[in-house]
Amino acid sequence: MRLDDGFVYCYGNLYSLLFYWGLITIRVRSTGQGGAVSTRWTVGYALLARFLLLICFLGSLMAKLKDPEMAAAMFEHLSPLVKAIFTWECLSCSITYLEFCLSLDSQRSRHLRLLASMQQFDRSVVEVFPQVKWNYQRSRMKYWYGTVIVGFCFFSFSISLVFKTTRCTCGIPSTLLMAFTYTLLMTSVGLLGFVHIGIMDFLRVRLRLVQQLLRQFYQGELSGQEVHERIVHLFDLSKRCSFLLAELNGVFGFAAAAGLFYDFTVMTCLVYVICQKLLDRESWDLEYLFMLLHVVIHTYKVVITSTYGYLLQREKRNCMHLLSNYSRYFPDQDVARRQTEDFQHWRMHNRQAALVGSTTILNVSTIYVIYNGMANYVIILVQLLFQQQQIKERQLLSGRDVDVFGPMGPITHMD
Helix, strand or coil: CHHHHHHHHHHHHHHHHHHHHCCCCCCCHHHHCCCCCCCHHHHHHHHHHHHHHHHHHHHHHHHHCHHHHHHHHHHHCCCCHHHHHHHHHHHHHHHHHHHHHHHHHHHHHHHHHHHHHHHCCCCHHHHHHHCCCCCCCHHHHHHHHHHHHHHHHHHHHHHHHHHHHCCCCCHHHHHHHHHHHHHHHHHHHHHHHHHHHHHHHHHHHHHHHHHHHHHHCCCCCCCHHHHHHHHHHHHHHHHHHHHHHCCCCCCCHHHHHHHHHHHHHHHHHHHHHHHHHHHHCCCCCCCHHHHHHHHHHHHHHHHHHHHHHHHHHHHHHHHHHHHHHHHEEEEEEECHHHHHHHHHHHHHHCCCEEEECCCCECCCCHHHHHHHHHHHHHHHHHHHHHHHHHHHHHHHHEEEEEECCCCCCCCCCCC
């Protein structure tokens, strides 16, 4: 494997899936083949894939609603609030998919620049530090094989949930089309989140490498001018990582915020439906088991996204701290003092962190914010469910208080 193929080896297959599902208009290739490109053919294919995916999903859903038998089987047993929840889910997954596509299209030039910089990063490291050996196999196993396993589970749960929700053996073609397109929409939204996580981990590992090399130089394994030349390269590498983090926020910031909001809404709705099932003391069936598994997958995505954002920020903070101590380890060197002063000035104006949206920092507290909001909304919906049950009970009791023995005769008035 060529050195410039390290990024493609780890993340190329994930980017291929993003392209085939219409989320991006970029083809990722090795630097020997020209690097990442976006042409009119890739743009045309992505637009066609988006159009077919959305039209097939919405068309299959409309076919179900227009047929009285299929519509009755799917929705007649549901309460009005649950119907609204399923309607919102169908709309939100389509809207989120479109948001992702438009957001990535608007940042296409920046995305290409980010990919080119990441593909060149490892080569520049090896040229100066030939003792560095990249363990690309580990990253590939984590982000390709791991994503395939999670995606297969999610794909199975989604298709099974759609088949259980239809509750009808008629209209098998429309059911298959709806299940397949709905699953593609949801998995593509989740896949972009895992690509975002993978790039954050890419930067985290490189910042940790800078720290390891700095510690070796600070411990005095080398001496003379060579040490300072190597450390200057480490300063440049850390600045490049900060630049890549800023580009990452610009490309994926809005999409990450939209993805977390979608996870929040889906989990809130599904948890409420499960709570309604438990409160009504209905018999448990596979439909609600698949909903619970959906919640588990979304929970996993929220947790690891926030965790990797925190880990990246921690490694960056530790790296900046080590670089700022350069002059302390070489107190008699003017080059160390000047380099440290310049770096401190640069650091004051470059305080990048992993973001969702444009201002919200992605860290462990994001988990608390999401699940605290989800719990509050579920409690409100459960209270609404109790009120609906009380209103029904009062209507039944008021009907029992009046007995009608026969038809009432005409009412007459005397002069």
